[in-house]
Amino acid sequence: xxxxxxxxxxxxxxxxxxxxxxxxxxxxxxxxxxxxxxxxxxxxxxxxxxxxxxxxxxxxxxxxxxxxxxxxxxxxxxxxxxxxxxxxxxxxxxxxxxxxxxxxxxxxxxxxxxxxxxxxxxxxxxxxxxxxxxxxxxxxxxxxxxxxxxxxxxxxxxxxxxxxxxxxxxxxxxxxxxxxxxxxxxxxxxxxxxxxxxxxxxxxxxxxxxxxxxxxxxxxxxxxxxxxxxxxxxxxxxxxxxxxxxxxxxxxxxxxxxxxxxxxxxxxxxxxxxxxxxxxxxxxxxxxxxxxxxxxxxxxxxxxxxxxxxxxxxxxxxxxxxxxxxxxxxxxxxxxxxxxxxxxxxxxxxxxxxxxxxxxxxxxxxxxxxxxxxxxxxxxxxxxxxxxxxxxxxxxxxxxxx
Numbered sequence: 001x002x003x004x005x006x007x008x009x010x011x012x013x014x015x016x017x018x019x020x021x022x023x024x025x026x027x028x029x030x031x032x033x034x035x036x037x038x039x040x041x042x043x044x045x046x047x048x049x050x051x052x053x054x055x056x057x058x059x060x061x062x063x064x065x066x067x068x069x070x071x072x073x074x075x076x077x078x079x080x081x082x083x084x085x086x087x088x089x090x091x092x093x094x095x096x097x098x099x100x101x102x103x104x105x106x107x108x109x110x111x112x113x114x115x116x117x118x119x120x121x122x123x124x125x126x127x128x129x130x131x132x133x134x135x136x137x138x139x140x141x142x143x144x145x146x147x148x149x150x151x152x153x154x155x156x157x158x159x160x161x162x163x164x165x166x167x168x169x170x171x172x173x174x175x176x177x178x179x180x181x182x183x184x185x186x187x188x189x190x191x192x193x194x195x196x197x198x199x200x201x202x203x204x205x206x207x208x209x210x211x212x213x214x215x216x217x218x219x220x221x222x223x224x225x226x227x228x229x230x231x232x233x234x235x236x237x238x239x240x241x242x243x244x245x246x247x248x249x250x251x252x253x254x255x256x257x258x259x260x261x262x263x264x265x266x267x268x269x270x271x272x273x274x275x276x277x278x279x280x281x282x283x284x285x286x287x288x289x290x291x292x293x294x295x296x297x298x299x300x301x302x303x304x305x306x307x308x309x310x311x312x313x314x315x316x317x318x319x320x321x322x323x324x325x326x327x328x329x330x331x332x333x334x335x336x337x338x339x340x341x342x343x344x345x346x347x348x349x350x351x352x353x354x355x356x357x358x359x360x361x362x363x364x365x366x367x368x369x370x371x372x373x374x375x376x377x378x379x380x381x382x383x384x385x386x387x388x389x390x391x392x393x394x395x396x397x398x399x400x401x402x
Contacts, residue, residue: 014187015129016140021181022082022118023141027149029093029111029174030058034234035156039167044101054108056353059231061112062119063350069120070338078121078128078338079188086185089114090178097172116349120341123327128334135274138324142266146317148177150259210339213396218389219326219340222283224348225383226319228355229290229376233258233312235356240297240369244305254309261313262320269321273329279322283387286322289315290380294373319383323348326390336396355379 033040037051073081088110096107122141130137152174160170210216237258241251273279289311296308327344331337362372 028152058112124338138270224351227352258313262317265317279391
């Protein structure tokens with residue numbers, strides 16, 4: 001790979017391994033919680049309303065802390081900040097699994113803080129060190145993140161019951177993965193000063209107020225809308241399927257099918273997007289898949305519903321990958337990439353946090369799924385509009401593009 005500082009193959013390999021292991025920690029501490037909600041409720045005596053905060057808190061943390069990450073990275077270096085974040089993540093996972101309501105929420109806040117930093121900085125790191133292979137590395141990073149997230153949701157209950165670890169052990173076991181990641185990232189701390197000085201030299205000639213960029217706002221809304229659709233799907237798809245006459249067990253497997261459909265797409269779409277001058281055709285295809293999938297959920301029979309869930313999974317994988325790629329494709333430097341990533345994820349995840357609750361309120365008010373799913377169709381149309389702006393061949397600060 002053509003990397004700016006021309007490191008040795010061993011150094012490059014260590015960096016790739018470090019990125020992969022960090023990525024594996026970005027979803028597993030979150031997706032491992034959902035299947036254990038019942039155990040948490042029964043063991044801790046917490047209401048469903050309070051338990052809902054467990055999934056909302058990380059999204060709010062992403063929204064609050066994402067915009068701060070680029071500024072911190074400029075002060076201490078991306079490598080060091082990622083290292084500290086892994087330590088905080090490990091502490092958060094351990095604290096969360098100790099037991100008790102206070103520790104549960106304290107650990108969740110720490111986990112959200114740590115993951116928010118990694119979410120922002122990894123695309124920027126890839127932009128800086130793999131500029132000629134951004135699509136490939138984004139694909140590797142995305143697949144690692146989503147694959148481990150899917151595995152975590154699948155093995156949480158078996159770990160808690162068959163392995164007799166309880167909910168504490170099933171949540172705490174992920175500290176092993178983050179602890180290993182800390183040691184695998186140690187070699188990257190040696191190059192902080194060099195990497196930081198190189199990036200700061202570029203910033204002096206290309207710095208720009210990202211909040212004034214139309215492209216940055218398009219990327220931000222694209223990021224937020226795709227996150228909103230994803231978290232609504234994860235939260236409500238099983239309930240939609242159950243009310244359509246599908247068993248709870250089958251609904252769980254169908255949700256897993258959606259997650260499996262995401263995986264190959266998150267690898268191939270970044271590579272394809274990186275080879276295109278603009279990504280508008282991918283945005284259009286993604287939006288069409290979303291609309292077809294939602295329409296099928298509304299009006300289809302069992303087989304159509306299965307196909308619709310697969311289409312939604314493909315669209316989710318594509319839209320997520322595009323949002324990650326836009327951080328690199330629409331910027332000139334790693335610093336700009338970090339700033340764009342911070343802006344988009346800060347506002348985007350705050351928007352995403354509203355989605356599941358609003359969807360549920362609409363369902364309660366209308367006592368049906370037509371209006372809530374129509375809301376997702378509207379979100380998809382807005383996704384298309386913002387994506388067409390984000391996907392054009394231009395850079396933030398240089399808004400003249402095609």
